[in-house]
Amino acid sequence: MTQIDVLTPREVPLGGPRAMRVRRTLPQRHRSLIGAWCFVDHYGPDRVGDTGGMVLPAHPHTGLQTASWLFGGALEHRDSVGSLATVRPGELNLMTAGRGISHTEVSTPDTDVLHGAQLWIALPDATRHCEPGFEHFAPRPVRGPGWEARVFLGSLLGASSPVTTHTPLLGAELMLATGRSLEIEVDESFEHGVLLDVGLVAVEGEEIKPSDLAFVPAGRTTLTITAHEEARLLLLGGPPFGEAIVMWWNFIGRTHDEIVGYRDEWQQQITADGAVVDTGTAVADGRFGVVDLDLAPIPAPELPHVRLKLRR
Incomplete structure (x- = not known):
């Protein structure tokens, strides 16, 4: 079997230089995707009173799905197809951008500590121009000796999610007691990623620390995770994506010119008149629609002075 590849995080601002900080493990220079998963941010626990929490005004997306999964706190989601939903720990918000959508994410007033993961899923060429949409799902936990799982995408450990995906996918939260070693039957055609939230675990004998993402190549029928300390993690997976993408800012496309x-x-x-409007409700309608929230939208950064490269 190929060696487990441990991807370590880098800290980046979410939504601007003064925004809350997140720990990003995907994409990296040598790895852009795990299955169709193309973006993994891990954040918190952050005390909202100190950091200001998450305040992401209207911003656009194309060619992807966003998956919001929380360990603590709550986020209010609004989007340009009229969705309004609050996501809490153990629940999934899945937004499909398709041909184009805009949305906001704001931590709720009653949130003291914000803690979670923001994940992106690349859409295949066949459906990347689909109509935008939104789904909310609260999976029931499944349990065994020393472990608990919530399967929010795909199937694992006897549980399945009804949420719409455009390629085969796996997304699950696992909690393991100290000393518990869990051998999980997995799809042999899937690549897998293990994002550790808290604790200390070994993935097929390879130790990872909180915010690390362990990449496990396809070809395994089982995956063994051992908790040296009580642990919580996300298990992500899918078959190799098999398509080259261009990913820049909040967009996924197939060419530089498409992103432009x-x-x-x-x-x-x-x-308006060459300046960014100062309220969200003043945004003109178009590909990305309008979000009904009185926050100035986020302008796109300047493009680099070189052509954007394909990622595989």
Whole structure:
């Protein structure tokens, strides 16, 4: 079997230089995807009174799904197809951008500590221009000796999720007691990623620390995770994506020029007389729609002075 590859996080601001900090493990220079999973951010626990929490005004997406999963606190989601939903620990918010959507994410007033993961899923070429949409799902936990799981995408440990995916996927939260070693039957065609939230675990004997993401190549029928300390983690998976993508800012496309076009359309929606409008409700309608929230939208950054590269 190929060696487990441990991807370590880098700290980045979410939504701007003064925004809350997150720990990002995907994409990296040498690995862009695990199955269709193309973006993994881990954040918190952050005391909202100190950091200001999450305040993400309207911003656009194309060609992907966003999966929000919390360990603590609550987030209010609004989007341009009219969705309004609060996600709490043990629940999934899944937004499908398709041809284009805009949305906001704001921590709720009663949130003292915010803690969770923000994940992106690349859509295959066949469906990446689909209509945008939104689903909310609260999986029931399944339990065994020294472990508990919540399966929010795909199937694992006898549980399945009804949520719509466009490629085969796995997404689950696992909690393991100290000293528990769990051998999990997995799909042999899937690559897997193990994101550790808290504790200390070994994935097939390879130890990882909190916020590390362990990549496990396809070809295994079982995956053994051992908790040296009480642990909580996310298990992600899917078959190799098999398509090259261009990913820049909040967009996924297939060419540099496509991304340039998306950026131009967003800027046209959020500017009046050459300046970014100062309220969310003043955003003009277009590919990305309008979010009904009185926060100035996020302008797109400047494109680099070189052509964007394909990621595989």
